[in-house]
Amino acid sequence: MAEPAAPDGLYPLKQPRTLGIVLLALAISGFLLALTQYVSSSGQVDLPYYIFWTAYFLAMLPLGYLAIRKSTGAVARTILVVTIACWSTLPKWLRTGIRPLYADEFQHYRLLENISNLGRPVVSHVILSVGGAFPGMEYFTFGLKVVSGVTLFGAAFCVTVGSHVAEMVGVYALISTVTKSHRAGAIGAIIFFLNPSYMWFDSQYAYETLSLAMVIWGFLFAYLAVNGSGAGEGKRLSTARRWQCAALSMFLSLALTLTHHVSSGYSAAILVLYAISVTVMKRFGPEGRQESQIAAWSVALFAIAVTAFRYVQLRHVLANYLAPVLNVGEQFSQILHVFGIGAGTASRTPFGASSAPIFELVSAYLMVPILLFLFVGAILVLIRKWRDADPFIITSTVLGLAFFVSVPLTTSRTLAETAHRSWAYSFVGLAVLIAAASEPFLKDGLHLRRWRLTFGGSHRATITSVVTLIVCFAIVSFGTVSSGTSTDYRFATPTVQGSDPNEINTETSMVVQYFLNHNYAHQGLIVDRMVSHQLDVLPESYMVLNTYVFPMTYNLNVSWHDLVPIDKANAKYIEVNSAMSRVLPTLGFWYQRTERFAYTSNFVAKAAIFRYHCFNWLNAVFITKNLTIYQINQAVLQSDITLHSSGLSAACMAGAPPFPKR
Amino acid sequence: MFPIDADGGSTLRRRMVLPLAVIAAMLIALALPSHGWPLIFRVPLGIFAVLMAPGWFLANALVARVPLLARAGAAVVLSASYLALLGYFSYLAGQRMTGTLIVCVTVPLVIVLGALFPIEAIGSFRPMPLLIALLLITVGCGSAIATHLLLPKVPVESTYSINAPSVIVHDSKAEVMLTVDRVRYPQALTLIVDVNYRFVEEFNLGGRSGAVTLQFAFPKSATCSNATVVIKTNNGQFLTPPLDCIGI
Numbered sequence A: 001m002a003e004p005a006a007p008d009g010l011y012p013l014k015q016p017r018t019l020g021i022v023l024l025a026l027a028i029s030g031f032l033l034a035l036t037q038y039v040s041s042s043g044q045v046d047l048p049y050y051i052f053w054t055a056y057f058l059a060m061l062p063l064g065y066l067a068i069r070k071s072t073g074a075v076a077r078t079i080l081v082v083t084i085a086c087w088s089t090l091p092k093w094l095r096t097g098i099r100p101l102y103a104d105e106f107q108h109y110r111l112l113e114n115i116s117n118l119g120r121p122v123v124s125h126v127i128l129s130v131g132g133a134f135p136g137m138e139y140f141t142f143g144l145k146v147v148s149g150v151t152l153f154g155a156a157f158c159v160t161v162g163s164h165v166a167e168m169v170g171v172y173a174l175i176s177t178v179t180k181s182h183r184a185g186a187i188g189a190i191i192f193f194l195n196p197s198y199m200w201f202d203s204q205y206a207y208e209t210l211s212l213a214m215v216i217w218g219f220l221f222a223y224l225a226v227n228g229s230g231a232g233e234g235k236r237l238s239t240a241r242r243w244q245c246a247a248l249s250m251f252l253s254l255a256l257t258l259t260h261h262v263s264s265g266y267s268a269a270i271l272v273l274y275a276i277s278v279t280v281m282k283r284f285g286p287e288g289r290q291e292s293q294i295a296a297w298s299v300a301l302f303a304i305a306v307t308a309f310r311y312v313q314l315r316h317v318l319a320n321y322l323a324p325v326l327n328v329g330e331q332f333s334q335i336l337h338v339f340g341i342g343a344g345t346a347s348r349t350p351f352g353a354s355s356a357p358i359f360e361l362v363s364a365y366l367m368v369p370i371l372l373f374l375f376v377g378a379i380l381v382l383i384r385k386w387r388d389a390d391p392f393i394i395t396s397t398v399l400g401l402a403f404f405v406s407v408p409l410t411t412s413r414t415l416a417e418t419a420h421r422s423w424a425y426s427f428v429g430l431a432v433l434i435a436a437a438s439e440p441f442l443k444d445g446l447h448l449r450r451w452r453l454t455f456g457g458s459h460r461a462t463i464t465s466v467v468t469l470i471v472c473f474a475i476v477s478f479g480t481v482s483s484g485t486s487t488d489y490r491f492a493t494p495t496v497q498g499s500d501p502n503e504i505n506t507e508t509s510m511v512v513q514y515f516l517n518h519n520y521a522h523q524g525l526i527v528d529r530m531v532s533h534q535l536d537v538l539p540e541s542y543m544v545l546n547t548y549v550f551p552m553t554y555n556l557n558v559s560w561h562d563l564v565p566i567d568k569a570n571a572k573y574i575e576v577n578s579a580m581s582r583v584l585p586t587l588g589f590w591y592q593r594t595e596r597f598a599y600t601s602n603f604v605a606k607a608a609i610f611r612y613h614c615f616n617w618l619n620a621v622f623i624t625k626n627l628t629i630y631q632i633n634q635a636v637l638q639s640d641i642t643l644h645s646s647g648l649s650a651a652c653m654a655g656a657p658p659f660p661k662r
Numbered sequence B: 001m002f003p004i005d006a007d008g009g010s011t012l013r014r015r016m017v018l019p020l021a022v023i024a025a026m027l028i029a030l031a032l033p034s035h036g037w038p039l040i041f042r043v044p045l046g047i048f049a050v051l052m053a054p055g056w057f058l059a060n061a062l063v064a065r066v067p068l069l070a071r072a073g074a075a076v077v078l079s080a081s082y083l084a085l086l087g088y089f090s091y092l093a094g095q096r097m098t099g100t101l102i103v104c105v106t107v108p109l110v111i112v113l114g115a116l117f118p119i120e121a122i123g124s125f126r127p128m129p130l131l132i133a134l135l136l137i138t139v140g141c142g143s144a145i146a147t148h149l150l151l152p153k154v155p156v157e158s159t160y161s162i163n164a165p166s167v168i169v170h171d172s173k174a175e176v177m178l179t180v181d182r183v184r185y186p187q188a189l190t191l192i193v194d195v196n197y198r199f200v201e202e203f204n205l206g207g208r209s210g211a212v213t214l215q216f217a218f219p220k221s222a223t224c225s226n227a228t229v230v231i232k233t234n235n236g237q238f239l240t241p242p243l244d245c246i247g248i
Helices: A018-042 A047-068 A074-088 A090-096 A104-117 A136-148 A152-179 A182-192 A207-227 A240-256 A261-284 A289-313 A317-324 A327-340 A358-383 A389-412 A416-442 A461-484 A507-518 A529-536 A546-554 A560-568 A606-614 A634-642 B011-015 B016-030 B040-052 B056-063 B068-092 B099-116 B128-149
Strands: A447-449 A452-453 A524-526 A571-577 A617-626 A627-632 B159-163 B167-170 B173-185 B189-195 B198-205 B208-216 B229-233 B241-248
Touching: A018 A047, A018 A074, A018 A090, A018 A389, A018 B241, A047 A074, A047 A182, A047 A461, A047 A529, A074 A152, A074 A182, A074 B040, A074 B068, A074 B128, A104 A136, A104 A529, A136 A207, A136 A617, A136 A627, A136 B016, A136 B068, A136 B099, A152 A182, A152 A358, A152 A416, A152 B040, A152 B068, A182 A416, A207 A240, A207 A261, A207 A389, A207 A416, A207 B068, A240 A261, A240 A289, A240 A634, A240 B056, A240 B068, A261 A289, A261 A416, A261 A627, A358 A389, A358 A627, A389 A416, A416 A461, A447 A524, A452 B040, A507 A529, A507 A617, A507 A627, A507 B159, A507 B173, A529 B229, A546 A560, A546 A606, A546 B241, A560 A634, A571 B068, A606 A617, A606 B068, A606 B099, A627 A634, B016 B040, B016 B056, B040 B056, B040 B068, B056 B099, B068 B099, B068 B167, B099 B198, B173 B229, B189 B208
Parallel strands: A524 A571, B167 B241
Antiparallel strands: A447 A452, A571 A627, A617 A627, A617 B159, B159 B173, B167 B173, B173 B208, B189 B198, B189 B229
């Protein structure tokens, strides 16, 4: 029999025994998480996975159980949700330390540095070409730095943790408000926690960090404006309060247009969908439906207007940046291809190069049917009460459906990243729908008897249902983590060539330090992707498009035409990784996705790497075990261009080995 | 005007307690230096002020039925949006976002919001939920961070770097000043010098690091102005520093 909730809502966390068990579990879990990174850094391949998952279940099972338990008080549920959110920041921070390491973070830190040093949001980089137009998160970080005196990295750490917690707490508050049940809120928060982009993501300090929290809270304010009722109480908000909520939702929509283009468009689309749901379901809507419809359309139209304004304002930049993603035809043909209709795009094998253990890979395939079962089950449960259904739940159903539609896109090389990034959003819909549907079943305990979910049941049936839940939770946990993030981002390892987080090492740091000591602002540096990441956070360096050296690295013949862009870029140094001729990049490419040999099993020719020594306008002045920095002699380069010569030495031109063995 | 309580105290005074506290926190944080021991006070005060102003006053009023910790989440998001907009619009207006600008805009805003959206239950604030949350988070994160710091450092990969800015050639001699740096790289380094792709001399650096000068005879057959000097390491890397011809 469940214990009655204490009036202060803190049950069971005020019970010393329960609190002690949770604290012990968290302490051991934290210890094991740190041990995971230590073991993986030492070169162990399989052991880190097992230690990590032990730490995970040690923390998540007690916290999750207490959060969804019937007798847990509302305040205790919030505390547990916040604790889960804070705990889930640990794996990434232990992996990276308080410094940028993941793909996009370097560019965002660069934008932050520029706001700090130059006072304006400018960033000139091929990867984050739209960054300067969406500096919302960086301005918030900078404001935190200015007032608190904390370092930029420290402020970014606060923003990342604060936003991460605000996202999960936002989902909890949203579902609590929609379902009027804190318990359903906790269930929804845990479903959201399971999304592949929450605990692990290939960035920490990136667009979605703050924008997703804005989206979720924007939905909540929109819901309050439309519906006017809050969690746990039948009391409705006054008209003035509802319009204040509408104003806050609009405020967040406006801030979103300065923070992330995709989230802004996504939020506007969902708000329109919500307004349509409110309108279509007017016959069955709450009292004061006219007011609800006006509020819904006001919020939606404002979001559409500001988003459309920004999109039109930035159309050229966005068109270039989003061109590969917005290829609707390609997306559609890829979905058809999965069903055996038509040809697909350049294919990618999910987990093709993954070193994850087999149970993670199998779970990644099993999680889709499990989530589909929950999704369909939730619809079947709610369809019986269709006439009373909340329009927001209808909207969430469409949103949740997007997850299943996006799964086939993971087999496309160009669309897989888009699909992965969309899951953070579609899981909000899944969480709302499944939590809303599960709440009635959990009211008196969940029991499985004769394959039917019924209220009440035997002790044995209860144990069966609990074990089923735990197994499903474990499979979805394994599956979402392994499908959402590559192992390089999860665990530190000894250096891996051509891997974003695992090639940032002592060698690349030595090269960056050399540039820092020798390069001047606005002089070009032509480098590979891994070194370019680290250079992005240096305020004085000026990046040159690394595409300029493609012909130099990949073409059998180099002509004087290939020298022209290097001259025009005012480049001073070229960095070359000699490992390109010995290993294949884990990432699939060395410079950019468009390079020759990208995603193939072709090595760069050894002669092409050596050829850099043969150009009379290049001098190798700095080396590490694998990396070489060439200094460009501008006068000789220009002279070669004038003479229509590539500047190759006679020995290289003759095809002779440039440096014969002694 | 604001109504008067039954006990005679002004509601305005009660309403302004938290806004004034937040403003005071912001002003004190900005007044403290940004280095040394005052940071112990400045950092928490500044973070508190930024996250509270103005988000808390809106979140607390509009999502009042949600537990306090969840409202804090709303406050963070609203304050973040506020600073994002403030920063961007100040940029459009040609202004830098500075501490002064933040104070000048935020202080009046907080006063207005404090008056419009009063924190009614400020006297009944119970710290127990916050303390329990803090305890759970501290133990969870603390054990991980403590373990991380206490575990022996994992060896970083061994590597070396050699910087050779130029080769100085005068008469029949050549000299190159190298800077050798090693990170856990105890192996001996052997350097082979070729001039115009012909072997000239071999240098065994052993385990030396720091400044190293190599001196070798410059072949008479080579012309300094168009010669190529290659310094080859024993792991297959090459240096081809530019030549500085003195007196030739």
